[in-house]
Amino acid sequence: TPTPSAASGTPTPPSRRLLGSAFLQEFRNWETPWAMEAMHMVALEIRLLAEKADRELVMSGKNPDKLQAAGSFLMKVFGALAVKGPKRVGALYVTCQLFKIYFRLGTVNLCRSVIRSIETARNFDFEDFPVKDKVTYMYYTGRLEVFNENFLVADQKLTYALMHCNPQSESNLRKILKFLIPVKLSIGVLPRRTLLEKYNLLEYADIVTSLRRGDLRLLKQALDRHEDQLLKCGVYLVLEKLELQVYRRLVKKIHIIQREKEPSKAHQIKLEVLVKTLQWLGITMDVDEVECIMACLIYKNLIKGYFAHKSKVLVLSKQDPFPKLNGKPV
Amino acid sequence: PPRSRHGAKLLNRAWTAATGRAIGAGATRAATPAAEDGGAGVKTAAAPPHNLLPPPPLPPRSSPATPRRSWAPVPTCARLRRERRGSGSGIWLCLSVCAATPCARPVPSPSRRTISSTGIQASDIRPLPVLRETMDYLWHLLNSSEYPFEIVHDFIFDRTRSVRQDLSIQNLVNDQAIGIYEDVIKFHILSHQRLARSCQDSDASSLCYLNTEQMMKCLLSLFDMYHTIHKINSQSNKEAEYYSFFVLLHMGCKIPKMANSLSFWYSQLPASIVRSKEMIFARTILRCYHLGNFKRFFCMIADEATELQLCLVEPFLNEVRARALMYLNHSGYKLQHHPLTHLSDILMIEELELEDLCRICGLEISRSGDTKAFAPKQTTFSLPTPLSKSSGIYISREIKR
DSSP: OOOOOOTOOOOOSSHHHHHHEEEEEEHHHSSEEEHHHHHHHHHHHHHHHHHHHHHHHHTOOOOOHHHHHHHHHHHHHHHHHHHSGGGGGGHHHHHHHHHHHHHHHOOGGHHHHHHHHHHOTTTGGGGGOOOHHHHHHHHHHHHHEEEEEEEEHHHHHHHHHHHOOOOOOOHHHHHHHHHHHHHHHHHHHHOHHHHHHHOOGGGGHHHHHHHHOHHHHHHHHHHHHHHHHHHHHTHHHHHHHHHHHHHHHHHHHHHHHHHHHHHTTTTTEEHHHHHHHHTTTTTTHHHHHHHHHHHHHTTSSSSSSEEEETTEEEOOSSSOSSSOOOOOOO | OOOHHHHHHHHHHHHHHHOOOOSSSSSSOOOSSOOOOOOOOHHHHHHHHSSSOOOOOOOOOOOTTTTTOOOOOOOHHHHHHHHTTTTHHHHHHHHHHHHHHHSOOOOOOOOGTTTTOOOOGGGSOHHHHHHHHHHHHHHHTTTTTSHHHHHHHHHHHHHHHHHHHHHHHHHHHHHHHHHHHHHHHHHHHHHHHHHHHOOOOOHHHHHHHHHHHHHHHHHHHHHHHHHHHHHHTTOOOOOOHOOOOOHHGGGGGGGGGGOHHHHHHHHSSOHHHTTSHHHHHHHHHHHHHTTOOHHHHHHHHHHHOOOOHHHHHGGHHHHHHHHHHHHHHBBTTTTTEEEHHHHHHHHOOOHHHHHHHHHHOOOOOOEEETEEOSSSOOOTOOSSSSOOOOOSSOOHHHHHO
């Protein structure tokens, strides 16, 4: 393995890539995939060395371009594997290496072309690929769906990754859950505290509690506290949209309390009561704002009923006023 | 539209006469031009009108350090100005020629070159001070009210693309270059507002789309420049505001350049930008929009938006209002009508405009004495596209102050 020059600290010339190119040239000529494991090793090492080289380039104030070059090389490797025949079974591994490079570089739009090749080309049958590669693939494509807020597809992919991941690999399970939990929250599925504690995902603990309680203040505090971390992961906007569900839960709690005090009028909630409740939670909102939000909750079928503008009353349906999400995002 | 074509033709003919360089009529502007806008396509010469002076002789080729000058001496310009004042084409001819005078304003045609064209001389490329002068001149032109805005927009649109092209060819990334880019974006934002106000037909809506597309490209290039200067510990003091424009544009229609999701985009930004006042404003506005909190949406815009942010969101406001009507119509009690006076306060729109908007959305307005209202649960409601662009928020911030 080439090592950086001890004197200058700069990376050596790309001898590894030249080696890789030479190997790829030969690999193309072999009809059977007997050297697939070696090809995968070359791909992995080129990526890891390129990451290390880029770190050193950044430290010495130079432009880090090794990982980008590694990506170009791996696309050629992918091209050599994405063919009819037994070699194609190795393509998903290289795809996952490419995903890692693109996510690291922030060029996730480049994932599109490889995903298209895997998912639509007739050369590939997804079930033929090794399980570990399928799990990694589903994890990264699931993350892309989270970015695009396609929650149902994200749920499918990340759940697949979770179910097929090695149960001994806690760090991988944690990585999957980090993105799966916000997706599940947006479709109304709440994780237990024990799960969050087991996988050290306590940044979601207060958010889950706020959903259970209808505590808007807690939600805002949790989002503020973990804002940087959640923004970096790309899940902040997903969690921000949970605000509507928290409002729904708050209205439901008021309805439950009213039902205990005066069952005949439980389905009528004065907007003033909501204003006072929010004030108690430290949130200043006037009746007009509350009316807007109630209109939105009703429109999005989080609440069944209507609001009477003149009387300033929210009238809930007597039957199932708070329909469940049933696995569908708001 | 005929007026626009007429104006463009006059401009092109004037330019040909003034500079001696041929430009074509009907230059096409592709919806997705190449990176950093290589030129405006193949141009053919237009014959100069017989009553214009012959083009001046070109001066000797200058060194790269000095800008190339191919203009008439000042006395000729002044004479032209006198001769042409009062004729319909005069102002454009005057401006074109004046633009070529040494006193100020080299504003060459964008057809000069493309990034891929061969034979570009160093003297063809305008250095930074000249580009700055050009931008200053174009700003001055922007406030000209003699011609319809579409014609002015067209002219400046092409010239600013040319300026950006010159910056790109020279790979200039410094405070001045960033300032120029910020000014170009400012132009696009003001155009975004004015085109939406003044234009209602399909030609104009394509102008709006192209303008938004260019604005987006310019923003993305500017963000790359910000990223570059951060490496040398430099920063523009307007960064946060310009980043906020990208967020606010997500209220409008999606254009291809916005392919990456907002979530991903945030994940790449430094925390100092995401937590800046301007970005928090933009993020909160977008959140209120998604939450349906239209009261807070409009109040925040009226109270906190900068002038440019206000210009940027203005064309989207009627769509937001229509969405508010949709929610209220769906969720309200049909026997308790919603007075338009109250609604006009919340949505910050004149009552008469609101009435028009209700009609466009298929809502019937009822009258009870002096009070106009709409009854919820009308099945005739539909969200129309495209909507007429609003004239903004009617509560003047000057009055509020």
